[in-house]
Amino acid sequence: MSLPLVGMDLADLGEAIGPDQPPYRARQLYQAIYGGQAAELVQISALPAKMREELTARHCLGLPQTAHRYDSADGTRRYLLRLDDGRTVETVLMPEGERDTICISSQVGCPVDCKFCMTALLGLERSLTAGEIVGQVLLVARENHLRQDGGRLNIVMMGQGEPLLNLPNVVKATRILLDPAGFGLSPRRITVSTAGIVPKIEELGREPVRPKLAVSLNASTEESRRELMPITRKYHLRDLIAACRAYPLRPWEKLTFEYVLLKGVNDSDADAHRVVKLLANLNAKVNLIALNPGPEIPYRTPEPERVEAFQRIVRRSLACFVRKPRGLDIYAACGQLKRYSER
Numbered sequence: 001m002s003l004p005l006v007g008m009d010l011a012d013l014g015e016a017i018g019p020d021q022p023p024y025r026a027r028q029l030y031q032a033i034y035g036g037q038a039a040e041l042v043q044i045s046a047l048p049a050k051m052r053e054e055l056t057a058r059h060c061l062g063l064p065q066t067a068h069r070y071d072s073a074d075g076t077r078r079y080l081l082r083l084d085d086g087r088t089v090e091t092v093l094m095p096e097g098e099r100d101t102i103c104i105s106s107q108v109g110c111p112v113d114c115k116f117c118m119t120a121l122l123g124l125e126r127s128l129t130a131g132e133i134v135g136q137v138l139l140v141a142r143e144n145h146l147r148q149d150g151g152r153l154n155i156v157m158m159g160q161g162e163p164l165l166n167l168p169n170v171v172k173a174t175r176i177l178l179d180p181a182g183f184g185l186s187p188r189r190i191t192v193s194t195a196g197i198v199p200k201i202e203e204l205g206r207e208p209v210r211p212k213l214a215v216s217l218n219a220s221t222e223e224s225r226r227e228l229m230p231i232t233r234k235y236h237l238r239d240l241i242a243a244c245r246a247y248p249l250r251p252w253e254k255l256t257f258e259y260v261l262l263k264g265v266n267d268s269d270a271d272a273h274r275v276v277k278l279l280a281n282l283n284a285k286v287n288l289i290a291l292n293p294g295p296e297i298p299y300r301t302p303e304p305e306r307v308e309a310f311q312r313i314v315r316r317s318l319a320c321f322v323r324k325p326r327g328l329d330i331y332a333a334c335g336q337l338k339r340y341s342e343r
């Protein structure tokens with residue numbers, strides 16, 4: 001068995017190279033893996049050849065393998081990545097004018113059964129390790145020459161899975177990604193999105209190093225949310241909003257609420273007014289997204305005029321943006337990550 005190094009923090013790496021080595025060796029290795037974007041262990045020239053040899057006997061770098069890459073007409077790239085145990089998961093790169101966003105997965109499949117999302121149809125296969133979460137970023141950044149310090153790169157944990165049901169690994173990965181001595185991303189540039197796991201929102205709020213928080217709201221009443229997101233039976237909308245009110249935002253931070261618009265289901269003017277009421281006095285912005293359709297998804301996409309009307313109402317009280325779909329032609333858009341291979 002060769003143990004992957006990606007995902008190890010400084011202390012883990014210190015153990016991996018052994019107690020006889022001076023501490024700066026672990027720091028060199030840490031810097032080479034996360035800051036230098038090394039492709040292979042043998043390339044880490046900062047370490048003496050003998051140490052590299054000893055390391056390769058017991059360890060591998062442990063980046064995921066690209067099983068397939070799908071390139072969209074709009075520039076979006078969907079990576080189907082193969083993990084150590086042969087399972088596959090998806091990562092999406094969305095290049096845009098002044099920024100690049102990598103959308104990463106936190107689990108293989110997802111245990112939360114939102115009725116409008118194709119990933120839900122996979123069920124949960126397993127949670128990703130911290131290394132598999134960081135590995136997605138390292139691989140896509142290296143392959144596309146994306147730099148962490150240029151102010152262009154954003155990471156969103158909005159791929160397959162419910163990140164807050166894999167919180168320890170998500171937090172460990174985030175620490176490495178945000179560590180100036182590690183990957184070195186700014187804390188403003190990484191966001192975790194949740195279906196609303198209330199106790200885990202509280203737990204995340206207590207973490208000193210954490211991503212920004214986005215909450216998938218998707219409904220304006222308790223009843224309608226229960227239908228669309230059955231997890232609401234366990235974690236009520238009321239309690240979710242209460243947890244958001246209690247959430248300790250940093251001075252520069254706002255909560256994001258995502259709202260997928262389903263034609264004739266949750267997209268009326270009355271829904272928009274109720275969303276405004278629900279979010280009253282929260283330091284928040286709203287991202288609207290018209291449903292990305294998919295086979296087996298029993299909802300329709302509202303017309304652009306309806307989306308605009310909804311936005312106009314919310315915008316009177318809160319910052320409100322419409323997210324445009326990316327990579328629809330390659331099944332890379334929100335809610336479509338179910339490892340489709342056909343065009």
Ligand code: SAH
Nearest residue numbers: 117158162193194195216258291292334335
């Ligand atoms: N489990 C997490 C993160 C993954 S989902 C969460 O629920 O937030 C990421 C976002 O995609 C969520 O806001 C979700 O509501 C949205 N989404 C899911 N299916 C969609 C679809 N078919 N069309 C548009 N957005 C969708």
